[in-house]
Amino acid sequence: MSTRHGVDVAVIGGGAAGLSAAVTLARSLRSVVVVDGGEPRNAPAAGAHNVLGHEGIAPRDLLTAGRAEADRYGARFHDGRAVAARHCEGAFEVDLDDGGTLRARRILLATGLVDELPDVPGVRDLWGTDVLHCPYCHGWEVRGRRIGVLGTSELSLHQALMFRQLSEHVTLFTHTMGSPEDQAWEQMAALDVQVVEGPVRMLSTEGGRLRAVVLAEGHAFPVDAVAVAPRFTARTDLYEQLGGAAADHPMGSFIATGPMGRTDVEGVWAAGNAADLSAMVSVSTGAGVAAAAAINADLVAQDARAAVRARRAAAS
Ligand SMILES: Cc1cc2nc3c(=O)[nH]c(=O)nc-3n(C[C@H](O)[C@H](O)[C@H](O)COP(=O)(O)OP(=O)(O)OC[C@H]3O[C@@H](n4cnc5c(N)ncnc54)[C@H](O)[C@@H]3O)c2cc1C
Structure with a gap:
């Protein structure tokens, strides 16, 4: 033109x-x-x-x-x-x-x-389907499901609280955010948010859908969705x-x-x-x-x- x-x-x-x-x-x-x-x-x-x-x-x-x-x-x-x-x-x-x-x-x-997504294998492939960021955009679709939150900064704590509103089965993987401070630990404990410490190696899939969050030390936690903070x-x-x-x-x-x-x-x-x-x-x-x-x-x-x-x- x-x-x-x-x-x-x-x-x-x-x-x-x-x-x-x-x-x-x-x-x-x-x-x-x-x-x-x-x-x-x-x-x-x-x-x-x-x-x-x-x-x-x-x-x-x-x-x-x-x-x-x-x-x-x-x-x-x-x-x-x-x-x-x-x-x-x-x-x-x-x-x-x-x-x-x-x-x-x-x-x-x-x-x-x-x-700009966290550099964890599986995140980009599942972006917008099983990897989410916004509780208003796709939170209702995963209500009541097993939701993992990939910790990359302080904002991940907020994200865990936001998704906890939508499901009783929320797990915060601290990954690169470091260990939460006492007050945050207490909040997570009070709301039954499981906190798993240590770096995440990858998201594993089956048939193109998310299956589990896999830690660097090898342990796999089955989840239905993962929230990330790009x-x-x-x-x-x-x-x-x-x-x-x-x-x-x-x-x-x-x-x-x-x-x-x-x-x-x-x-x-x-x-x-x-x-x-x-x-x-x-x-x-x-x-x-x-x-x-x-x-x-x-x-x-x-x-x-x-x-x-x-x-x-x-x-x-
Ligand atoms: C996975 C995902 C799911 C979402 N779901 C929801 C939802 O359910 N509900 C909701 O309200 N919001 C949702 N959002 C947020 C939504 O995507 C944004 O609010 C919306 O796209 C913003 O509109 P925009 O016009 O600013 O930008 P965009 O929609 O991103 O459009 C920008 C356009 O500009 C073009 N462009 C950029 N640079 C140039 C250039 N130099 N020359 C020519 N063209 C250019 C791009 O190609 C693109 O087409 C979601 C976001 C993501 C990532």
């Missing part, structure tokens, strides 16, 4: 955040192009939960529907990656992986995040090329924004997991709409200033 004359908004990322922004922008008669690499974060999961009106919908079905809605209002799409972005004469240029360049007045980064790394490369800086977070890194998604870089907004590491689908959808509304208002103000200048010039 090559747009010499440019569009109002380039939306980078066509997940929940980017597509909902595209609908809002297109409904405001803004020209918008969504550039999407096609790798939504929840793709490995069978269903998306807590999505009102679409409870349990297959993640890709939700996005297919969202894309059709944006398309209906005139949004355009580039299936591929944005590989570079830069400022250009008061606007932006975005280089695409097909060699084309997109020119846009504003940019919305809805590029999501990368889940490091959440927002995709910030384009933001950094535009002069922004990724912000640190105890759970990873992200693009800091104001309430409507405005970033520190003039003309650039961010929404969804790129700006909020804990945003679920509905929150990302809402953030996309909010950012789109703010971008439209910003363009309206710019257009009004330009109209006044033109009117004065014509009068003088």
Whole structure:
């Protein structure tokens, strides 16, 4: 795709955040192009939960529907990656992986995040099915089952408590988090959370499903699901090329924004997991709409200033 004359908004990322922004922008008669690499974060999961009106919908079905809605209002799409972005004469240029360049007045980064998983054999293969991170996303599906929590940091203690709400059979494997402090031990004991100390060697499987957590010393603990705490790394490369800086977070890194998604870089907004590491689908959808509304208002103000200048010039 090559747009010499440019569009109002380039939306980078066509997940929940980017597509909902595209609908809002297109409904405001803004020209918008969504550039999407096609790798939504929840793709490995069978269903998306807590999505009102679409409870349990297959993640890709939700996005297919969202894309059709944006398309209906005139949004355009580039299936591929944005590989570079830069400022250009008061606007932006975005280089695409097909060699084309997109020119846009504003940019919305809805590029999501990368889940950096603990380096334990079996974790990546089962990610999104039997290896989980979010009690709201898939906790109900494993309620009452045998849930192992892979300890990698203090956050794993919190995760054990969260999953204990859903099952009486929770085991915390301390793995690399170290031994819990006295207060945490007491909490786990009071809630009947079994604590198993020592490094984990692997997750064993049978027929492609999780079977057990295997310790380095060889002992295997049968489980039905394992909760892990990934490091959440927002995709910030384009933001950094535009002069922004990724912000640190105890759970990873992200693009800091104001309430409507405005970033520190003039003309650039961010929404969804790129700006909020804990945003679920509905929150990302809402953030996309909010950012789109703010971008439209910003363009309206710019257009009004330009109209006044033109009117004065014509009068003088
Ligand atoms: C296993 C799993 C299960 C989950 N289950 C649930 C659930 O049940 N309910 C729930 O509410 N939430 C769930 N989530 C969270 C959910 O995935 C996120 O809330 C949601 O995906 C965030 O939407 P987003 O648009 O910000 O990012 P994403 O959905 O990740 O979309 C980002 C898009 O941007 C594209 N992209 C990135 N960089 C570029 C680039 N340079 N050029 C072009 N395109 C680019 C990517 O390819 C991707 O398509 C789950 C997460 C995981 C990991």
